[in-house]
Amino acid sequence: MEHRKKHFSPRPKSPLPLLVGRKPVAEALEQGQSVEKIFLLRSATGEDISHIKQLAKERNVPVSQVPVEKLNNLTKTQHQGVIAWTSLLEYVDLQEAISFITDKGQVPLFVLLDGVTDVRNVGAIARSALCCGAQGLILPTSHAASLTEEAIKTSAGALRQIMLCRIPSVPQAIDILRLNGIQVLGTHLKASVPVFEADFTAPSAIVMGAEDTGIGKDVIKRADQLIHIPMANSFDSLNVSVAAGMILYEAAKQRLLQ
The missing domain is CATH 3.40.1280.10 (SPOUT methyltransferase, trefoil knot domain)
Structure with a gap:
C-alpha cells in the first residue's frame, strides 16, 4: 500500500508582533504601549475582559470580537480569549x-x-x-x-x-x-x-x-x-x-x- 506524506499548511504569519493573554494585553494598555488591534473571543467574559474593553475605548484601540478559530490561527499559545497586535508606529491625539x-x-x-x-x-x-x-x-x-x-x-x-x-x-x-x-x-x-x-x-x-x-x-x-x-x-x-x-x-x- 502506498503511504502518502501528509501535507500541513503552515500557520499564516501575523502581520504584526503579538501580545497573547489577558494580563499581557491589559498591562500593555495600562502602560500606554502602542497597540494596533485587539482580538477578543466572542464568548469571553469577566472583569479582566471588561477592563480591557474600557482601556481600549479610552485609547482608541480597535477591538474585534472573533470566533476561537481566528485566535487559534494567530497563535498556538494559550491565549485566554485575548490577542493583540502591537503597533509598529505611534499615534497622536x-x-x-x-x-x-x-x-x-x-x-x-x-x-x-x-x-x-x-x-x-x-x-x-x-x-x-x-x-x-x-x-x-x-x-x-x-x-x-x-x-x-x-x-x-x-x-x-x-x-x-x-x-x-x-x-x-x-x-x-x-x-x-x-x-x-x-x-x-x-x-x-x-x-x-x-x-x-x-x-x-x-x-x-x-x-x-x-x-x-x-x-x-x-x-x-x-x-x-x-x-x-x-x-x-x-x-x-x-x-x-x-x-x-x-x-x-x-x-x-x-x-x-x-
Whole structure:
C-alpha cells in the first residue's frame, strides 16, 4: 500500500508582533504601549475582559470580537480569549496634533480616511500627504487598515514621519476639526465644486472614502464643502491613493503660490 506524506499548511504569519493573554494585553494598555488591534473571543467574559474593553475605548484601540478559530490561527499559545497586535508606529491625539501644528505657526492640512482598508492605499496616501505638506493622517478605529510593515513599506517610510491620529469615528473627527476652525472637504464624484476651486490655503482636512462606496453619508452631511476631480471623459474610476495625490498636489500648489 502506498503511504502518502501528509501535507500541513503552515500557520499564516501575523502581520504584526503579538501580545497573547489577558494580563499581557491589559498591562500593555495600562502602560500606554502602542497597540494596533485587539482580538477578543466572542464568548469571553469577566472583569479582566471588561477592563480591557474600557482601556481600549479610552485609547482608541480597535477591538474585534472573533470566533476561537481566528485566535487559534494567530497563535498556538494559550491565549485566554485575548490577542493583540502591537503597533509598529505611534499615534497622536488629534487635538494635540492640531495644537502642535498651530503652535508652530503652520496652517493645518490633514487627510481623513473614511473606510479605506487596503494597507497599500493607506501607505501610498501617507507618502503623497507627507510630500505635499500635510502634517497628519487621521484614521478611524473601525473600517480602517491596520498599519502593518507592508503599509510602512508602501509609504516609503512616510508613515513614520507624518503624525498619525486614531479616533473612534469619522463624525467625531469632523467635529474636532471644525471646532478648531479646520474646514472639512469631502471628495465626492457628484460634487459641484472642482478641486481647483476649493481654497486649500485655509486650515483644511481632506476626506478620502473607500473605493467601492466613497465617503459616508455622515461626511456628506457634515462636510463644509464637497469637491471632485474633473475627468476628461466619463471614466471615473480613479484609485483612491491616486485621487488623494492629485488633490494634495493642488493643495500644495495653492500654498506654495500664496
